[in-house]
Amino acid sequence: MKTSPLQPHFGTIVTADPGETVADIDHDTVVSLIKERGTVLFTGFGASREDFDSFTDTISEDYMDYKGGGYVRKSVGGGKGEGKALLSTRYDHGRKTQMTFGLPLHGEMYYIDGRPQALWFYCVKPADADGQTTACDGAEVYNRLGQKWKDLLHEKRLMFLRVYRDGEWQKIYQTEDSAEACKFAEGNGITVEFDEAEKTMRTKYLVSAVLPTKWGGHTAYINNLLTVYMQMQMGRGDTSTVWLEDGSPIPDELMEEVKRVQDELIVDLNWTAGDFAILDNSRALHGRRAFEDTDREVYLRMVRSVPF
Numbered sequence: 001m002k003t004s005p006l007q008p009h010f011g012t013i014v015t016a017d018p019g020e021t022v023a024d025i026d027h028d029t030v031v032s033l034i035k036e037r038g039t040v041l042f043t044g045f046g047a048s049r050e051d052f053d054s055f056t057d058t059i060s061e062d063y064m065d066y067k068g069g070g071y072v073r074k075s076v077g078g079g080k081g082e083g084k085a086l087l088s089t090r091y092d093h094g095r096k097t098q099m100t101f102g103l104p105l106h107g108e109m110y111y112i113d114g115r116p117q118a119l120w121f122y123c124v125k126p127a128d129a130d131g132q133t134t135a136c137d138g139a140e141v142y143n144r145l146g147q148k149w150k151d152l153l154h155e156k157r158l159m160f161l162r163v164y165r166d167g168e169w170q171k172i173y174q175t176e177d178s179a180e181a182c183k184f185a186e187g188n189g190i191t192v193e194f195d196e197a198e199k200t201m202r203t204k205y206l207v208s209a210v211l212p213t214k215w216g217g218h219t220a221y222i223n224n225l226l227t228v229y230m231q232m233q234m235g236r237g238d239t240s241t242v243w244l245e246d247g248s249p250i251p252d253e254l255m256e257e258v259k260r261v262q263d264e265l266i267v268d269l270n271w272t273a274g275d276f277a278i279l280d281n282s283r284a285l286h287g288r289r290a291f292e293d294t295d296r297e298v299y300l301r302m303v304r305s306v307p308f
């Protein structure tokens, strides 16, 4: 197999030589690439679902489901762990057709404490056009931010506020029992108020936008800020909002700078069927290009903690 950089200091593409299969990929090489490069894309191996399951199980075994997530993900099973480890990225809140809009760069589940350390993506079928998964080096985003924004983000955490109406928190927390939902949230660093009359759940979560990476000693700009900020800008932020921890608004100039820097650094993972990738969720931001082909299918497997 051949390795080539996705970008000079971030990401590696591992390309199969003719006849090579996932069984030929060296475990130790993969582990060191994840630690050093933040993102590894495996292409040309033509991996089946079973190949992907067994390969990922050689690298990681502690998987998590999507409880408490921002969307409702359908489990397609497979792999070790809780048996709900492989998630389709197609469905949200019981929709029959998948949503095809682009997703801004974000860290996965940075609105709860129990976020995954690493993410596996597996491409069953790429979109006919566009629809790439995107990645971006959060450590380099941090490096390129102006000092005043670094200072602000070290001084003040982000405050995510959410209102889950009756019917909604049950889906997000995967239970009908409000006490159980509140317990899960509180166990994840979230402050919860439950309105018994309205059966409404209000949550508050504080987290820094800039955090140390798991490997390499970097500080990364990694969070869910842009997603929620953009929803608020589009007027869809009545139930999900983000502020600085003192309640002041996120400065628009900060977000302009973040978007400018991310545009300089964003890279596409150009899927072919059977490709897969691993992202360090403490360093690599990810997102998705918009697309039209509703047969696109990319699976996600979230690793709670890696054994290395």
Ligand SMILES: [Fe+2]
Residues within 6 Å of the ligand: 106, 107, 108, 286
């Ligand atoms: Fe995501």
